[in-house]
Amino acid sequence: MKNRSIKFNIIINLFVSGIQAFIITILIFILSFGTLHILSKKLYVSFANAYNNDRTVDAILILVVFFIFICSACFIFIKKMNKITDYIEEISKTLNLVAKGNMNATIDIRRKDELGILASDVNKMAYNLNELMKKEREWEKQKNNLITNLSHDLRTPLTSILGFLELIEKGTNNDEKLNHYCNISLEKAEKLKSSIDQLFEFTKINNGDLKLNKVEIGVEALIQQVTMGFIPALEDNNMEYRIISKSKGLKINADPILLARAFENIIINSIKYASEGKYLDIIIDTENDSAIVKFVNYGEEIKQEDLANLFNRFYRVEKSCNKREGTGLGLAIVKTIIELHFGEINVKSSRKETQFEIKIPNLLIC
Secondary structure (H helix, E strand, C coil): CCCCCCHHHHHHHHHHHHHHHHHHHHHHHHHHHHHHHCCHHHHHHHHHHHHHHHHHHHHHHHHHHHHHHHHHHHHHHHHHHHHHHHHHHHHHHHHHHCCCCCCCEEEEEEEEHHHHHCCCCCCCCHHHHHHHHHHHHHHHHHHHHHHHHHHHHHHHHHHHHHHHHHHHHHHCHHHHHHHHHHHHHHHHHHHHHHHHHHHHHHHEEEEECCCCEEEEEHHHHHHHHHHHHHHHHHHHHHCCEEEEECCCCCCCCCCCHHHHHHHHHHHHHHHHHHHHHHHEEEEEEEECCCEEEEEEECCHHHCCCHCCCCHHHHHHHCHHHCCCCCCHHHHHHHHHHHHCCCCCCCCCCCCCCEEEEEEEEEEEEE
């Protein structure tokens, strides 16, 4: 059934009020004359004669009846309109509560006209504002995490660099020790640069400054190229990678540099947190018109509360007492890159394995 307009409701109320007022007026007229006839027949007969013979009495009676009708109609119409005005006042009070910061205030939807729609819109507005405030608080928390994490991640290698540079400055006759100091300083400087580069990359991607340069990509070839660069890191952590292609010759239309970066970040994450699993399996498959790439590691299970926040900026699974170096931006960058390709990334974890599944559309038929 189509919602009625408030204008239509007002007209209906006015019409119904008129009918009810007319009925009430007739009843008052009948009851008045009936009562007069019962109380005093003589007075009733005199009034009837005056009504029949005197036009002035006739006019006065019509005016009285009309006055009763108008008063009754106005009273009934005002009572009916009170439902509308009371509802408007309720909406107004709720808006004032929302304006004062009470985003949990809601209005019961009791009408199907414009006021009902307005009440529904107010409820939606309060809900959306509440969600925005929650996100703003979350962003504020993430900003504080950023400051804390960056302070730690930039200060730690910088402190080491400064310490070893001071030792070098003091001088040593041992060339082997000098080389050792230099190597450590270089290693820490590279980590420092990596953190700054990752922060710069994340900012650039999320500010919309990045344009995709899509070309035809062979998925397996790209993954082979990316994983080969991690062979030394995998060997250092006693890990092996295995590529399992269920769809040979699979090609997609995507940005190879950004997609390679997304794959790299997942591999880095697997090496950092799941090296005890020994294997990193990369499974290539298709689903409808999308390419599916699964990165499966066999490390420690990720808790459900961590899974929900895994792709948030600056979020880390490890606790502060077991903190690994990094900005916490790696998986957030992955999610942004995949979404730029109109794809999606999901993760699930159990005691047996943790699986990152990337789905990328624009599958090319070979």
